[in-house]
Amino acid sequence: MKKQRPVNLNLMTIRQPAAAISSILHRISGLIMLISVGLLVWALATSLQSAEGFAMVHELFTGFIAKFILWGILTALGYHLVAGIRHMIMDMGYFEELVSGRITAQISFVLGIVLSVLAGVWLW
Incomplete structure (x- = not known):
């Protein structure tokens, strides 16, 4: 039996509800945190090895790009929470x-944005 219904394969034309977007962003933020754990564990291990290692990590994490990456990690953590x-x-x-x-x-979106702004204020 052949079905004669239309098939929409363009996912960009489908408007997702807020609950679906919240769930998708929750998964994405979890993935971001999982990937960032490696960077953060490396930074912790290097900073605890010696004074030179601490100075290297401190110098690395004081740049704008590093602060932006840390802000992204903190934003993902806040929204995921x-x-x-x-x-x-x-x-x-x-x-x-x-x-x-x-x-x-929608409340989780607003709280995520508030936590993101607070993380940015705290970093800069």
């Missing part, structure tokens, strides 16, 4: 309806 709390609350059975899910997703 907020969205993770949202997901845990939803796992307990609260805010599972369509409207409340959209509202909590």
Whole structure:
């Protein structure tokens, strides 16, 4: 049996709801944190080896590009924390309806932006 329904293969034309975007960003921020763990562990190990290692890591992390990367890592951490709390609350059975899910997703976006700005102020 051949189905005669239209197929939309262009994913850019589909408008995702806020809850879906929140979930996707939660996964992306988790991936960013997973990748950044290697850099941060290396920096910690090098800085603890000797005074020269500490000076090298300090000099490396005081540049603009390094601060921008650290800001990105902190932004991912902040958003992942907020969205993770949202997901845990939803796992307990609260805010599972369509409207409340959209509202909590929008709240997580706003809190993520606030935490991102605070991280930027703290770094610079």
